[in-house]
Amino acid sequence: MAGVFGRLGNSLKGIGESMARSKEAAVMGAEKRLRIERLKIDIRDLRDEKEKLMAQLSHRIYERYVNGTLQDTELLAACQAIKMLQMQIDEKWTEVNSINGGQ
Numbered sequence: 001m002a003g004v005f006g007r008l009g010n011s012l013k014g015i016g017e018s019m020a021r022s023k024e025a026a027v028m029g030a031e032k033r034l035r036i037e038r039l040k041i042d043i044r045d046l047r048d049e050k051e052k053l054m055a056q057l058s059h060r061i062y063e064r065y066v067n068g069t070l071q072d073t074e075l076l077a078a079c080q081a082i083k084m085l086q087m088q089i090d091e092k093w094t095e096v097n098s099i100n101g102g103q
Contacts, residue, residue, distance in 0.1 A: 064070040065079035 061070065061075055062079055062082065070076055070079065
């Protein structure tokens with residue numbers, strides 16, 4: 001009888017150790033996922049800040065174009081393309097407003 005209880009005790013001990021290892025693995029997995037999510041949030045925040053700075057830079061360059069102080073030919077060409085697009089946008093809005101005014 002002692003042998004049966006001994007084996008049963010060893011089996012229960014093994015199950016307990018296995019459960020402890022599983023719990024530890026789950027905790028480590030959760031910590032890993034949490035760290036990854038925090039890093040993804042940091043990456044998103046850094047990208048947002050980068051986009052904000054890029055937008056500020058592009059506005060400063062365009063302001064120089066409008067003021068006539070921009071000298072770089074590549075940037076001048078890009079600004080001229082932007083100006084042409086804005087003219088097309090303005091034309092479309094004029095058409096929209098004329099259609100809306102006719103109601």
